[in-house]
Amino acid sequence: MQTGLIKVTDQISIPVPAGSGQFGRQRFMTYEDLDNTKEIKEFVYQKGQKKVPDKGGIVIGIHAIGDIPSKSGAEHIMCICEDRHILLVGATRSGKSRRIILESIWFTLKAGENMLINDPKGELYAYTSPFAKDNGYQVVAIDFRNPNKGTHYNYMEEIISAIDSGNVAEAVDLTWDLVSVLVGDLKGEPIWHNGECATIAASILIVATEAPKEYRNLTNVYYFLANMAKPDPFGEMPITRYLSGLDDTHPAKAVFAMAEIAHPKTRGFLFFICAGYFEAFYESQNSRDDRLYRLYI
Numbered sequence: 001m002q003t004g005l006i007k008v009t010d011q012i013s014i015p016v017p018a019g020s021g022q023f024g025r026q027r028f029m030t031y032e033d034l035d036n037t038k039e040i041k042e043f044v045y046q047k048g049q050k051k052v053p054d055k056g057g058i059v060i061g062i063h064a065i066g067d068i069p070s071k072s073g074a075e076h077i078m079c080i081c082e083d084r085h086i087l088l089v090g091a092t093r094s095g096k097s098r099r100i101i102l103e104s105i106w107f108t109l110k111a112g113e114n115m116l117i118n119d120p121k122g123e124l125y126a127y128t129s130p131f132a133k134d135n136g137y138q139v140v141a142i143d144f145r146n147p148n149k150g151t152h153y154n155y156m157e158e159i160i161s162a163i164d165s166g167n168v169a170e171a172v173d174l175t176w177d178l179v180s181v182l183v184g185d186l187k188g189e190p191i192w193h194n195g196e197c198a199t200i201a202a203s204i205l206i207v208a209t210e211a212p213k214e215y216r217n218l219t220n221v222y223y224f225l226a227n228m229a230k231p232d233p234f235g236e237m238p239i240t241r242y243l244s245g246l247d248d249t250h251p252a253k254a255v256f257a258m259a260e261i262a263h264p265k266t267r268g269f270l271f272f273i274c275a276g277y278f279e280a281f282y283e284s285q286n287s288r289d290d291r292l293y294r295l296y297i
Helices: 031-035 096-111 123-134 157-164 168-183 190-210 218-228 238-244 251-255 264-276
Strands: 005-007 013-015 040-046 058-065 074-080
Touching (some): 096 123, 168 190, 190 218, 218 238
Antiparallel strands (some): 040 074, 058 074
16 A cells, blocks of 8 residues: 655655555655765855766756855765766756756766757757857867858868978879779779769869868868860860860879860760769858858867
8 A cells, every 4th residue: 555755855745655656656866875876976165166977978957055156165076977878858848957956067067077968959059058168168069950050171181281382292192092082982884983083073173272272171172173174166075175274294184184085975974973072062152161161170
């Protein structure tokens, strides 16, 4: 028979487990349970002190000793500081972010640990990034849907640095590395795969060496491909004339050789395919490196 209640808070009490546990034996932990759980650590914080936690973790509760606003008051912060998977379940607006996640982020920030945080709504970034920066953190925001909100990065940065330092061979190697990521592994006929790689690599090297500094990014590689592939009334592509005007030692000239020997119709199709690899980079607002595209990550 059910007797008595278990006090959860000053306002909430729940029935004790009944019978043989037909309705479950789960209950809220008591302070005695917390003290006997090795994974749960306690950090005592007193107003005005500079002491920081040795290790961050998931804050699961807090209890006050004395009057918190006064200097005599102290907060006993309970947290799980071991590496554990935590499942946090709660209804909408029940306080998951405000009472657990935000406190855990701030607590871990004070411990000086690195964090990778999934933040679909962006509220965690808004609440915690100023505090993180004040504590010496470099905060990187990755937002593919709204690039204006994210931290920006130029994928051609290393290639440009190698060219500016006069190391052309390294720039070519780095270009092929980037192309391998964009195009991927060989899945069809080698003629198409090799032609695509050569076309993109040559375009990247041309933009990296010939474009004004603020326009050296993948957005302008896309526009270079899109405009240089349009044949003139005689069927000749502008890129052919452009490459012929470059010095024979220009790295793009040798790289493009594989695509240049293809039939003009084949070459046109190659350009069409190559432009598709830059779908994420063709927004016109991203064409200047100093505005938005230090390409977003």
